Amino acid sequence: MEGSRMEPKKKLIDAAGNRLDGRKWDELRPIRLEVGTVKNADGSAYIEWGKNKIMVAVYGPKEVHPKHQVLPDRALLRARYHMAPFSVDDRKNPAPSRREIEISKVTREALVPAVIVEDYPRTAIEVWIEVLQSDGGSRVAGITAASLALADAGINMRDLVVGCSCGIVDGQVVSDLDDTEDKEGQGDMPVAIMPNLNQVTLLQVDGIYSREQFQKAFELAIAKGREIYAMQREALAKKYFGGEAMTVQAEEEVSE
Amino acid sequence: MSMKKNYVVETIRKTQMLELLASGQRLDGRTPEQHRPITLKVGVIQKANGSASVTLGNSEVLAGVKVATGTPFPDTPDKGLLVVNAEILPLSSPYAEPGPPSEDAIELARVVDRGIRESEMVDLTKLCLIPGKTVYTVFVDVNVMNVDGNLFDAMSYAVVAALRSAKMKKFIVKDDKVEATDEMVPIPVEKIPVSVTLARIGESLVVDPNAEEEGAMDMRITITTDDEGNVCASQKGEAAGITPEHVLQAADTSIMVGKEIRKTIIEATK
Numbered sequence: 247m248e249g250s251r252m253e254p255k256k257k258l259i260d261a262a263g264n265r266l267d268g269r270k271w272d273e274l275r276p277i278r279l280e281v282g283t284v285k286n287a288d289g290s291a292y293i294e295w296g297k298n299k300i301m302v303a304v305y306g307p308k309e310v311h312p313k314h315q316v317l318p319d320r321a322l323l324r325a326r327y328h329m330a331p332f333s334v335d336d337r338k339n340p341a342p343s344r345r346e347i348e349i350s351k352v353t354r355e356a357l358v359p360a361v362i363v364e365d366y367p368r369t370a371i372e373v374w375i376e377v378l379q380s381d382g383g384s385r386v387a388g389i390t391a392a393s394l395a396l397a398d399a400g401i402n403m404r405d406l407v408v409g410c411s412c413g414i415v416d417g418q419v420v421s422d423l424d425d426t427e428d429k430e431g432q433g434d435m436p437v438a439i440m441p442n443l444n445q446v447t448l449l450q451v452d453g454i455y456s457r458e459q460f461q462k463a464f465e466l467a468i469a470k471g472r473e474i475y476a477m478q479r480e481a482l483a484k485k486y487f488g489g490e491a492m493t494v495q496a497e498e499e500v501s502e
Numbered sequence: 503m504s505m506k507k508n509y510v511v512e513t514i515r516k517t518q519m520l521e522l523l524a525s526g527q528r529l530d531g532r533t534p535e536q537h538r539p540i541t542l543k544v545g546v547i548q549k550a551n552g553s554a555s556v557t558l559g560n561s562e563v564l565a566g567v568k569v570a571t572g573t574p575f576p577d578t579p580d581k582g583l584l585v586v587n588a589e590i591l592p593l594s595s596p597y598a599e600p601g602p603p604s605e606d607a608i609e610l611a612r613v614v615d616r617g618i619r620e621s622e623m624v625d626l627t628k629l630c631l632i633p634g635k636t637v638y639t640v641f642v643d644v645n646v647m648n649v650d651g652n653l654f655d656a657m658s659y660a661v662v663a664a665l666r667s668a669k670m671k672k673f674i675v676k677d678d679k680v681e682a683t684d685e686m687v688p689i690p691v692e693k694i695p696v697s698v699t700l701a702r703i704g705e706s707l708v709v710d711p712n713a714e715e716e717g718a719m720d721m722r723i724t725i726t727t728d729d730e731g732n733v734c735a736s737q738k739g740e741a742a743g744i745t746p747e748h749v750l751q752a753a754d755t756s757i758m759v760g761k762e763i764r765k766t767i768i769e770a771t772k
Contacts, residue, residue, distance in 0.1 A: 344608050344611075344612060345612075347605055347608050348605075348608055348609050348612050350605075351605050351608075351609055352609075352737075352738075352739070354741070355721075355738075355739060355740060355741050358741035358742075359741060359742050359743045429577075433620075435736075439743075440743060443743070444745055444746070445743025445744065445745060446738065446743055446744050446745070446746055446749055447738075447742075447743040448738060449723065449736055449737070449738040449744075449749060450736065450737050450738070451725075451733060451734075451735055451736035451737075452616050452619075452620040452734070452735050453620055453734065454620065454621070454622070454728065454732045454733075454734050455732055455733045455734070456731075456732055456733075457731060457732075457733065457753065457754075457757065460733040460753055461750060461753075464746070464749065464750070465746070468746060
């Protein structure tokens with residue numbers, strides 16, 4: 247995301263409009279979601295999104311330590327986004343980097359609006375996001391899985407939170423940048439939304455966008471987020487209702 | 503540092519604020535799209551390569567540029583280094599504490615850094631001496647001197663002004679070795695990114711929130727635009743959402759207000 251952007255050495259989109267991995271400009275990479283993946287946790291979820299592999303566990307509501315952090319009228323939501331040392335090409339130092347500290351902060355701020363924190367005063371709700379393999383768009387993948395883990399923990403929520411990143415590659419707005427497109431493209435815009443409440447809870451932008459490109463990428467990210475939302479509901483239904491019937495119903499509701 | 507955690511706004515003040523906002527007014531008399539007065543003074547620290555003291559209302563920051571040579575990042579062997587850092591000094595507010603940088607200070611520095619970097623304000627390719635081996639390293643360190651809200655914009659203006667006014671020692675390459683000369687040259691700056699931060703308080707968006715408004719806000723959004731009106735960086739902050747319509751409105755406001763502030767920066771760094 248910073249300092250590493252290179253001038254494109256090769257074309258990332260060919261003359262026929264195909265990207266390096268064969269996708270069109272507005273296609274998503276394959277996404278697989280699973281709910282209930284960490285036995286000890288109160289709620290958990292696992293996401294594979296392209297080459298991203300991310301495990302999320304939620305613990306809480308539980309007692310707050312240290313005590314001085316207690317909020318008398320609501321729960322304290324903690325979120326940590328952390329990358330495993332082996333998750334990237336060159337080994338990453340396991341100590342939290344400035345990038346991870348910032349992502350943890352924006353992740354928390356993306357999730358809090360969906361959690362009814364007023365229902366759990368004087369408690370802590372912890373969200374641990376571990377990136378096992380990173381492939382571009384890991385923060386939105388982490389947020390997407392984290393909201394499932396919160397729901398799995400039975401925490402009262404106003405909506406799910408779902409993220410998708412869009413950006414500019416070879417001068418063109420595209421959805422869901424992978425690692426190469428993120429590094430060699432001209433811009434990245436991670437967005438998270440609460441689809442039913444029509445609220446944007448995460449927005450970060452880098453790159454150079456005309457006013458029109460900004461709007462196009464932003465609206466594309468929201469539209470793609472809504473597609474992923476259907477997959478989130480399907481993953482929850484699979485664990486809690488055994489799948490099929492509920493799945494069909496969920497998709498119908500979304501397409502309305 | 504976001505003052506939200508510490509600066510408590512009395513309910514009666516917040517009610518008054520929301521009532522005024524409903525008719526497009528603010529407690530300090532500004533319109534929703536009006537920023538506080540900006541003063542920019544460059545060359546305030548003689549030992550720095552460039553410096554700027556900026557006030558935005560009662561928020562005050564001091565930026566200093568130091569240039570040296572060093573090794574480039576492995577993935578950008580032909581580009582100089584640009585590092586922007588922020589320190590919220592304990593002298594700047596009753597709520598600030600010494601110690602390692604807080605989460606808020608890290609976010610502040612990274613958001614400002616992103617605006618400068620992504621706008622391509624500094625042509626980093628011109629800061630390369632020997633590819634893969636030696637490049638210019640430009641450090642911009644910012645001290646927050648007084649906190650009264652919207653440190654994002656105050657810091658961004660200070661970094662831009664300090665970089666525009668900086669003079670660095672020219673280095674030359676002789677027989678594969680880097681040598682310093684006595685010649686002083688400007689840092690290769692091209693564009694002027696301008697950061698504009700808006701706070702959403704209830705259903706209203708206001709430009710350049712002061713500490714009291716930050717204490718009452720639901721969320722904020724910072725949008726940096728360049729000379730051509732392109733969006734080059736943005737960051738949403740705080741624990742609430744925003745509608746897509748408000749995001750697009752904020753982008754338009756940022757482009758408009760940014761034009762005006764750009765003139766102020768040019769005037770002060772001529």
